[in-house]
Amino acid sequence: VAPLLDKIKREAPKFDLDVDTPGNGYRSFVIIFEALFKRCSSLCDLVKSQRSQVVFNLYKYSYIQDLKSWNEMIVSLNTFLEHLNTLLEWNEKDRVRCLFPSEAHSSQELLDKARTIESYSFYRRHAAFQYCSSIESVLKGLLTIMAGYSDYYFSTSPHLWRVAKSLFMSTQYTLDAEHRARRIVHASQYATVDFCKSFWFLAESDLMKKVPDRICPAIRVNQLILIPPEPLQIDSTKCKPVNIPAPSAHGPIAPVQVRLLSAKGRPGMPGQNDYSEATVSDSLIIHCHGGGFVAQSSSSHETYLRHWAVALDVPILSIDYSLAPEYPFPRQLQEILFVYAWIQRNPSVAGTTAKKIIFAGDSAGANLMLGMTLWASDMNLRLPDGIFLAYVPLLVQFEPSPSRLLCLLDPLLPFGFMMRCLSAYAGQPDMLPSHSGGRYSEADGRVKEIVEQINTTTSQESTESKTKHNTVIDPEQLDRLKAHSPVDELDLFRVSSNPLMSPFLASDSALKKMPPISLLTIELDPCLDDSVEFAKRCRRLGCDIRLDILPGLPHGFLNFALLSREAKEGSKLCVKRIRELFK
Template structure:
């Protein structure tokens, strides 16, 4: 049985079966067999790295034996927590997918060792660190699985929330401390496709290097120097990222995120991304918006007033072509769909301009307009201001499809921070 590059294909939960068992079980068995093969090979090797490789593969086998029954149980009960029969998704399914991705990562690594161990250029020291990191990762996921099993006992089957008064502190006291370092070192982004791993690695290196300069009041040169260290030493990078995640202030997060707002970064989309014919900001005045429900009832949505009072709201419209309704010089008919986008930044930083690079590419590949909301940011505008503005902008969009160059027959909601539900038309959620 061969395993493709996509973890999603290898982590199908409780659907396709081969010989009475989900196909992912074969992947777990294949990893054990491959690890045993490598362990047998390196056992007679009396060098330090040879023995560490032997111990590393034996440890991986032990972790697989521990994790396998735990993830098997979660895999079986995960469908009970779906919203409905046509929405096969919940946190339990997601975590099963993460564990399967880790096993797939370990299998590829073990087979890579198997293929190259007899070659002249085989680097034992490199693979020692890779195998040990993979073992630590699988062990940490096993700890998380113990937490999930505890959560399952705290609530009736199918109920996501505990039926009794339990606290997060009580949950974490039931299992060993999770090793966070393995998630940010050599195995960073193991659950994503290779193209995404490179992006995550770049972001983590930039964040670690920027934190050095930020907290020591350094400059760009020192940030580049320390960034080079984090590129060469994944373990050092992991320690720094974990330290930042545990102690970083909101001001640091905003300072890092707002790097994307610098003059240099603002020029990047026009140089490196798809060319678009429409890229303009639309300002919505703070006036009530009336929308109709599926039942045909009129619903009036008032503009947000919480914390900072009535304010105009900016939206960014991006389209690869000028469509009827959005421009007097339109060259294309209205699109059938539109993407409603809420940028990332933890509701404290960034804007639609920060995310313009990939929005341009989306507009070109999907060939539909994209409407991105520049909601107000905390702490000046704390919760629920941003949420209310997003909902208000959404309702405004429902009444202004023509101006946005779309018929509104099929629109998609993309959000990097949250999830909004509506009952007016079908919405496709993308992550």
Template sequence: MSFENEVNQASENPQNSHWDTLCQLANANKEFFSPHQDECGLRICTAHIVVLDIVKELRPLCEEIAAIAPQYDFDENTPGNGYRSFISLVDKSILHCEGICQQIYNLRESVLFRKTNYMREIEACSQLIASLSTFLHHLKVLHSWSELGMDNRPSLFPSEEHSSQELLDQAGNIDQYCFYGRCLGFQFKDSIKYLMKTVLVSMASFSEAYYTNGSFLGRCTNSVKYVIDPEARARRIVNVSQRADVYFCKSFWYLHDTHLLHFVRVMMIPSLAINQVISIPPEPLSIPSISGGPDVQIPIPVSHVGKKPIHVKLWSSKRRIGMVGSARAGGELYGPSDVLVFHCHGGGFVADSPKSHETYLASWVVALDVPIISIDYSLSPEAPYPRALEELVYTYAWALKHANSLLGTNAKKVILIGDSAGANLNLGLAAKCLQLNIKKPDGIFMAYCPVLVEFVPSPSRMLGLTDPLLPFGFMMRCLRAYVLGDTTLDKKDKDNGSGEFSKSDTESFAEVSESDLIAIALSPHGDKADESQLASLPSDSTLNSVSLAEVDNTHGVELTKSEDKSETTSQEYIRKFLDLYKNMSFKRSSTSVVEQTANDFDISDGKETSNFFGFPVPRSGSRIRELDTTCSKSPTEEFVFTVPKDPYLSPYRHTDEVLRQLPPCKIITSDLDPCLDDCVMFGRKLRALGNNVTLDVFTGLPHGFLNMTVASKEAADASERCVKRIQELIDM
């Protein structure tokens, strides 16, 4: 029988697998190139030998891990956990290697055969499966560390008697370069693979502009090289993920908030009747207690950066009675909605804004036909924990109080939705509602949420060593920034980085007087609204900070003289906000958002930077930022730090009594998400306590896939499933 027939039979026979096909192709190629005495021929032959040796070791390891993986699933109908994820990675790596070996086999005698190129391809394949073999050995260690969870099944989180440093010390021999070079994106859906290459080329090029190592011309040359040289790109990405500080992460993630990308998003998302930014001044606020006692005084956020307005964005597909912006919006005027959806964006606690998540939220607004309000909370490291949570609690209470008068809803049902860090904050908000004895949300939707914000190794968290979008180093620096902040920032830096009004997300302004708000507050709660009252409210994208005292009708406490001196009045906020907008509008007409955010987060000095293709480049004479490529200290050493076992940091640590009182939860994640195990374990814990909880695990999608809906059909399909789950919460 010819070799071609053997390969075809192996592919068609169910008893054989891609493992067998790969071995047959590797053996055939090894025999073909073994007589070659040139360097490329010898290296191709050696790489195939290595592939054969590793496959021999990897196959029984894979079968061993596959046997234990089902023990950790959410349930028998929802397969998914970090052990299964690495089995999937191995299977996809075998397919990838098989494809490269097949190409070599088909083209090796052709005059078009690029020997040097395929030498590098097969060497990259050998490095890929070798790294995955090392991962599987580490998974065996994690399995031995496991203890029973409260549902009497093995936990994906190791017992606390084992130090995370133990695994870090062993993980040093994992070759990360293969995941960012020629094999980049092998584990993802096809629609995601090309997006990954674009993102990583952008990251590597952006790092050349952000850091000032070498000459300007050299950095420009390197940026071009990252497009055509996968090995150079991989070296740069690994170096950046291990050495770059959290400010690099912030600046890079803010790239998708540039005017150009925002314009592209706007062209691809549905238009909404209401797209309004509201600025909430930090004034005394009280709302009714659910027990019928005295009104609950909601604490004003003051941690780290003091009192400042909180910006929220309101979206609605319909203009509704009692909704800001309805006056000039066209179309029929509808009654208030019974539902309010409260959104909190992700971004590792350090980046992003409601605008950056508008890609999928706009379609959700249309599909759900309910208003969505999204909070633009203060970010770390300038405003670390608990600042963001304080702002969420205050904004949630404000939304309940002004649902009828500003948001066009009677808020009979309130659903919390959030992704990643935003979902973590929403869980903290729900627990705070129980603590304050105020109305708790009626449902929680969580997307790829970290529920244990501590340095605890789990199988899926090891995916961070392979993940292009959420590298392990980035993930740990964001965690550290949220927990500890940045002690190197002095007061001036903090004011520049996240001070009052520094994070305004505004496109246009319209001054709104208190009488306007009173007019809409007096409109009927439903049927007959006076159009003349509504007409005074603008439909521009921004509502200024104004005093809501008269709308509240509860602000009967007069400020003392000392308070007058220390607190800024609402009218002052209006003036400052308008002044700021005028200044920012002038700057934005001549500079990009990327440059502005880079300046905000550059703690080197206050000097301006020039701009190179939208990337920030320090001017001569300013303190330069350099990427430390020669540090003898292991990159993993800085990741070992003490994190308080605070349940508002890590919702998984809430008491059983608190978790039992949480509303129904819908959780979605991906099999390639480093937060997969967090979602699985949190779902298992809630279900063991009797909560109503569901879990969906999508395949082949990365962390943050909701932001990819315009580029990936699979991500768009997952987004539709999310809408279905949110609708289920609304209908409960």
């Protein structure tokens, strides 16, 4: 381990954005190793101090299991070091200093060597050890719930029996980390995207929806608004009218739902009047939630949005966009664009003049907000005054960067889940429907050209990818399966190089038009390298961009702001960065 790890330590700083912003996928693995060595050292010290005590024999078996678990992790992580060394060699050979290898090397080439990676160890006794202690306990609990939920989801028994068995098995998974690890790994590799959706939608249950009202700050306005699917017309920056039809890709025309959150009632807001407690705001935040493009809603993100609404004292309009795989790309972008056009025509509904608009999003929602901004720029529409993006996937492809390898040991974003969520969003090629008044249009025809480009470059997902993991299996059969190679997932993953889907691929000229961007990510995020390389590129182009990299937190940490002090502090930093964008 030592020689390879020392080499990674020497080379890692060369891939940072700058000396004040240390962070990249190479550093992430160094951090994981240091955390592991620290825990092993603490265990050895504990064993040494208790060997002479009478109670030592009572805990000896537990200590042996702990040491065995750490040893298995070291073996697996050593394999990662070998792959990181391969990436470094590719960089040296190509004479580039980029976290993403050149086109001469493929993810298939790297993952062919990753067949020997054993994933079970990262979901056993010491799962989530790489995170801060408050998050570690939360993630272990979620892994146990996920394993227990799989017994409910895959069972064909009557509902009450499924519930009872799920609860019983959850207690078993708490006691038997080996069984839990096997269930999690196999579920992530063999379950369909529907399992991901179903599990993540537990946060949308009636019980969970009551949590913000009991724990989060009280806000005066929390109102769902349905925007009617009627064509809109707004002026471009060239003072030419642009027709924005109702969203129609991959499904029927339907209203778009948004949630308005505001700490204070303001004139024009639903249920408010001219005698509201506050004056009309000049600012507005348009927000898109995360959830892998396939799950969650504005409701499940209230846990931090309410804090933002109070701390910033600005109305927040959070968009409940349509979810994949039922509605793949570009339906979501159409809906966000439609909402953006509608609020410019009707700002008073949000209690604002909309003189300043900030886009904000986390994870998949952040990807959508940046993609929509690129689209709005191509249409010569008014751009937001700033964009805040939290742990954003900027490349909806599996590129073999160091941080991408983290998803092979990530408790919340396992490789199989990530691949199927991205594939679901990429969808099938499908021309946008042509209907009366349904074309995006501008006098020079530019918008029509853009939409045609989206139509022709929308990615393809093979029939094989839709069926390979779609076999209904019972929980016992799931346990008997063998973990397969990451290459098997990659074989089924084909997406286009559309910059509206993967903003990292946007042209230099498009990026130069972007408003100030604030990126916030974490050291252990599989999408970390996306943000680092994107920030480097924007810096070279002279764009106004800022990058923050937080330690000890997982992808999606904003949803844990009520459970972790570190996550709450991260949410406060988000508020600070958004406030700076308004200035």
